[in-house]
Amino acid sequence: MTGDDRLLPILRRVDQLREATQPWRRAGETIGLVPTMGALHAGHMALVARATAECDRAVATIFVNPKQFDRKEDLSRYPRDEARDARLLAENRCDLLFAPGVDQMYPQGFAATVGITGVSDVLEGLYRPGHFDGVTTVVCKLLLQSLPDRAYFGEKDYQQLTVVKQMVRDLDIPVDIVPVATVREPDGLALASRNVHLTPAQRQVAPLLHRVMTEIAEELSDGQTPAALLLPEGQQRLGSAGFTKIDYLALHAADTLEPLQHVDRPARLFAAAWLGKTRLIDNIAVDPR
């Protein structure tokens, strides 16, 4: 299927989005939302596939949200190619692309923040101040603009998924948040838009993040050796493998994201590590044996 002949409406304004989705809702059709920052890859397409399979209509959004970037440089070099993204979405049977500008999302005098404490305070929250406030504020807006039945989030950003679930529960946003498993390259590297920044040499090193994490997770899952012993060793291995800086390699409860010493309940191993100017994050499940 080439899909080149499919029509994908691209809307820029909230009123247009509402006008387009209201007839669907009135007809009793379900809507699946896939919020993205563009630079789409097979990981995003896994979200779209779930949305099209489970809902009558699939809406994707592309908005590179300045509020969730803690570093200006990261925002300015974030990859963007809307024409290519739109082709991919059309080929994958998306019904609509909502791609608003910054002025549409944050008009003059914008003054709101949706904040979540607890699950947003650990891991990325410690390394990217303000990041999750930016995420929850924009996701809240996107959910209320499109009023989907379900919204799809990748487990690649597991903490984000957890924070969004907490927000939806606490604010009574009428939507089901659906987690979708991380999509990986054959060598284990988690797909990420920022991977395009990796040099060929860095690309060689990158899959070692997942490999080391998998090995450590295996050792942790017996519940015997505490995280405090295994994780520093893992950090050392990542350093030797060529990662220039390791922000964290950490074991947390899968639901509350509390730090864990032993895998005595469903857990998750999280890592953030740098290759030059590019920061990779990943996480995998660690279940008690």
Added chain:
Amino acid sequence: MTGDDRLLPILRRVDQLREATQPWRRAGETIGLVPTMGALHAGHMALVARATAECDRAVATIFVNPKQFDRKEDLSRYPRDEARDARLLAENRCDLLFAPGVDQMYPQGFAATVGITGVSDVLEGLYRPGHFDGVTTVVCKLLLQSLPDRAYFGEKDYQQLTVVKQMVRDLDIPVDIVPVATVREPDGLALASRNVHLTPAQRQVAPLLHRVMTEIAEELSDGQTPAALLLPEGQQRLGSAGFTKIDYLALHAADTLEPLQHVDRPARLFAAAWLGKTRLIDNIAVDPR
């Protein structure tokens, strides 16, 4: 009309509220929401009257929201009489009362805050730390729980109305916020649930707040004498009249709530003043001549 024979369902849980309102929405009926903290009076009934006049269905909520009380004493002595409130709402042709408990609104592990900067930072925001975060968080929840077409707020709490309007705009909450004029006693005192706390002597003094404000507003509206000259004089008059403390008497722009010196655009005169343990607030329009 006695209304005693009307049936007013009282619901305690969000899922019940959704179950009750969804058929209305599906049938294309419009829903008007009147969020209250109970202790209902004619001011609330003016909101209900607008809701029943403009919408097919009127839903009232009663929730004494602990998050918006900055003083524990104020929370504990806040007047409550649900049976009486329910009778009043039934008589006034309300379709439904949603009266959740604190556990339903803020379940174990609740972690969300909706915050608005700017319009919430002046006036009450300076005297009641955290108050507006509590208001916006609960109003956001109530709006998303009931998904009304319109929600009605009294101008008595003009700053609250402004903060809620800002939140609804910024977060794209799909609802129209409808302001309703303050209802007053014949002597000018703005109706307020807390007025029941006034002793007969204090009740005599209370209407002087509105009287002095009206006189000051008259003087301000010619745009000549600056607020900095007229307002201290007004404060002095309130003090002489018997108010035991004046938190503020201040002129602000009607839309942005910026402080004003001259009434060169639609403005609002705000006051907060104490009679013993009871704090009264009021505000009136001051339009340029």
